[in-house]
Amino acid sequence: MLSVAWWRQWGPVVALWCLVIAGFYTGIDWLLQRQAMPNRVENLSGEVLQLQRARDGHYRLEGLINGQRVRLMLDTGASGVALDSRLAAQLGLPQGPAMALSTANGTVQGYATRIAELRLGDIVLRDIRASVAPNFGDPEEVLLGMSALKHLDLSMRGDTLTLSVPRDTP
Numbered sequence: 001m002l003s004v005a006w007w008r009q010w011g012p013v014v015a016l017w018c019l020v021i022a023g024f025y026t027g028i029d030w031l032l033q034r035q036a037m038p039n040r041v042e043n044l045s046g047e048v049l050q051l052q053r054a055r056d057g058h059y060r061l062e063g064l065i066n067g068q069r070v071r072l073m074l075d076t077g078a079s080g081v082a083l084d085s086r087l088a089a090q091l092g093l094p095q096g097p098a099m100a101l102s103t104a105n106g107t108v109q110g111y112a113t114r115i116a117e118l119r120l121g122d123i124v125l126r127d128i129r130a131s132v133a134p135n136f137g138d139p140e141e142v143l144l145g146m147s148a149l150k151h152l153d154l155s156m157r158g159d160t161l162t163l164s165v166p167r168d169t170p
Contacts, residue, residue, distance in 0.1 A: 049121050053159040060141075064119040065091050071141045072120075074161070076154070078145030081115065081130035086139050088113060088132040101133050108133050118148060123165055125151050 051059045051074070059074040068091055082101070083091075096112035110133035118125040129147040137143060153164045 047123055048162060048164040049123065051161045051163065059161045061120065065142065066116050072144045073141050074144050074149065076146065076149060078143055080145045080147035081128055082136060082143040082145065083130065083132055084136040084139040085132050085134045093132065099131065101131050120163065123163065
């Protein structure tokens, strides 16, 4: 057991090092989260969104489904928007007809649903077709496929993906 004299002499040094280590840990944790999810709602505005590629090579952003914040992963190879049944329940999405869903891991049973409003920054998409499956991918992430992305213009340059609302041409 350490004596009172030892704590008087070394206690402040130990406390200072604990604070330095905690600050370092917090900074590294923030940096890693920023690399995994570089596109947050507060950074997105206007009808043109420039998304930075995440550390794992995917494009992710925060968005709103029916007013509730969600994490989205863009996937141009997916035909539709897809999400886990637990997240769908949290979001209050209606359960439509049952359907077989083809995934990278095979066919699973799920159901169709519709997203009344999907917000990506200031871009608003309405009445988006989606599918819901049990134990689908990351239960806290929505796969944003072409049923939503077809309403936008996409262009990629380097590690930046630009999403914009198409301009009507006369």
